[in-house]
Amino acid sequence: MVPLSWYLALSAVLFTLGAVGVFLKRNIISMLLCLELMLNAANLAFIAFSSFFGQVEGQLFVFLVMTVAAAEAGVGLAIVIAVFRNRETLDVDESNLLKL
Amino acid sequence: MPLELLVEWTIKLLIGFVILMTTVAYLSLFERRMLGFMQMRQGPNRVGPFGLLQPVADGLKFIFKEDITPLAADKFLYVMAPALSLVPALMTFVLIPIGGEMKIPFIDRPIALHVTSVNVGVLAILAMTGMGVYGIVMAGYASNNKYSLMGGLRSSAQLVSYELAMSMSIVGVLLQAGSLDLVKIVANQGGWGGMQWHVFWFQPLGFIIFLISMVAETNRAPFDLPEAESELVAGFHTEYSSMKFAMFFIAEYANMVTASAMATVLFLGGWQGPGVAQLPLLGPFYFVAKMLFFLFLYIWLRASLPRLRYDQLMDFGWKFLLPLALINIVISATVAVVLL
């Protein structure tokens, strides 16, 4: 049997990779992708705990997180399209004015 | 894991694979002959008796054609794309039950005629077919060709839109069967002497929605916009030749076979039919007959209907099929509470 700590360690590695990615990447789409990575790291931890404690709540959380992620991706990408239309670039450092 | 089970799975997988590939090969011949018949011409009839060796000749031709990679293509994605569209198309068939449990000589336990059965069967099939889109999208992007890119974009939008209507039309069946397991869904349709199919017993609307979106999901006429030859040359596979093109071709036909099998299992009772309870051997024959009916329908549609315009296709999917599917869910839920 695989111990719980293995899953949690994997989740930690995944979360760190996502966080580092958000800091390093300058392309807004790549940053959103790294954000998804962090969400998934949390999901993995939720499911691991849920499975090891035999409770279904963790999985329900993951279900809700997935819907939130879908909403986030939809709105986020709409913003990306709006920004690209006005500035013709996806570099976040270029989008440093408050008005579009 | 017991060795006996592993052997059983391997044998079933091999048999399933061989049957699927043969069906795909002969489906192409069947389609060309049927189209010829409907258009008052002969169709391929030269290679072997009635043209029966035509698929072999086609296969040989595909292998010996020159394999072209465009200079400006994204090499890695260009090679990955055909594989990514073929693998999910072949994988889905493992979950389809083509018959009930059967006694086979020299084996003391009954053998079920499906490779495996999981408790999220329907969702698993939707997941696998959903992954097939990426092959088409990748091909469109990697070819570095505007026709391919347009084809890839169109196809991704079309497949995602119609996948919604398709999954919504299945919900009615799931409500009625009370399970996502394909084996249990088939078992639920065994009443009335094997004729209590979901299409009769209150899912006719769901069946029609599924049928339309299944044709759109497999990129077939009249919804074959991703490869509309009159405007996009050949869509996403414009730049592909030789075996790479053949893989797209096989994937398309394997998807047709799987979609027909899904429609059979979900709505036409799978292997159920009159007399199956007495003679289980009839089951696979019923299954194949129903599947052939759907495959014939595909060809019939292709011969009869003109291609839709892109905006018509999107309007039809989002503004007509999806609301209809939602209404079907409400009706099914009400009827299920009242009658079941």
Add this chain to the structure above:
Amino acid sequence: MTFEQILFILFAGIVVGGAASVLLQRNPLYSAFSLITTFVGLACLYVTLKAQFLGVVQIVVYAGAIMMLFVFVIMLLNIRDEDTAVDPNRFLVYLTIPLGAILLGALLYVVTKVNLAQPTGDEGGTVERIGTNLLTKYLLPFEATSVLILMAVVGALHLAKREKE
């Protein structure tokens, strides 16, 4: 090493490899495809954790729908290799690596405090169990997400719509 542990290492390799590839690729489309690999690996891990339903939903929703949206937008804007390299003038960027290491260290320290080798419950995440809980005990959050989704749909439509002159 048991069969399950070998499976875990295989899938974890896919997950970590995909995640590292998301960071290393310059082309956003390659990043997106790497992320899909990660999601498929995660779905396999969910199945090993007896959460079959969420494993499949992970592929349908994440790999199938959300990533499709990303790929679609990347193709629509037709970005090829636009991810600029790290700007050497911004010295703060170099802090990312030590900060990441500290974060990983802190997380792993917490993980070592958890020593649970065997599952205490054996019921998996069946569709029935998740459905029943979602529609009875946790009905309010479920309905709240439906409102959220509706808001996201309206918001996305409004943001991406071309303004008429």
